[in-house]
Amino acid sequence: MLLGTILDKEIFQSAGFAYIHYVSFMICFAALALERKLLKVSPNRQETITMVIIDVVYGVAGIALLISGILRVLYFGQGVGFYTQNPVFWWKIGIFIFVGTLSLYPTITYILWSIPLTKGQLPEVGSNLVARLRLILNIELVGFAAIPIFATFMARGVGLA
Numbered sequence: 001m002l003l004g005t006i007l008d009k010e011i012f013q014s015a016g017f018a019y020i021h022y023v024s025f026m027i028c029f030a031a032l033a034l035e036r037k038l039l040k041v042s043p044n045r046q047e048t049i050t051m052v053i054i055d056v057v058y059g060v061a062g063i064a065l066l067i068s069g070i071l072r073v074l075y076f077g078q079g080v081g082f083y084t085q086n087p088v089f090w091w092k093i094g095i096f097i098f099v100g101t102l103s104l105y106p107t108i109t110y111i112l113w114s115i116p117l118t119k120g121q122l123p124e125v126g127s128n129l130v131a132r133l134r135l136i137l138n139i140e141l142v143g144f145a146a147i148p149i150f151a152t153f154m155a156r157g158v159g160l161a
Contacts, residue, residue, distance in 0.1 A: 105136055
């Protein structure tokens, strides 16, 4: 019976997109935490390249998180009405948008680091920039850490009349 249920196409798709959603979330959080840990003044070439790569991984995981979330709302979740009628859902989405918008600054910074790297030089990474990036990454991490509690409340119908 269990195997028949698992093999049911609709359940398999729903579980598959939920899995992609959860793993994407974990990769995003891990990438942010790793960026925060590795960020330092005057990184060497390999450290700079590593930061750029981590941010690309974060971006790809963020896109997968967004797409899988949209697909879950539209096709593989509780139904559009369950989500869109719930203010907790909109708080969760708002936090995601806020974190995504904040991430533009580090991403643009890392892209700009690529310019001197292509010329065999290192970007200038001073203490003010590192402090600013750490603050942004800390806010992003707190935002990402808050999303699961909103998802947990939402899944239990908190916010629905």
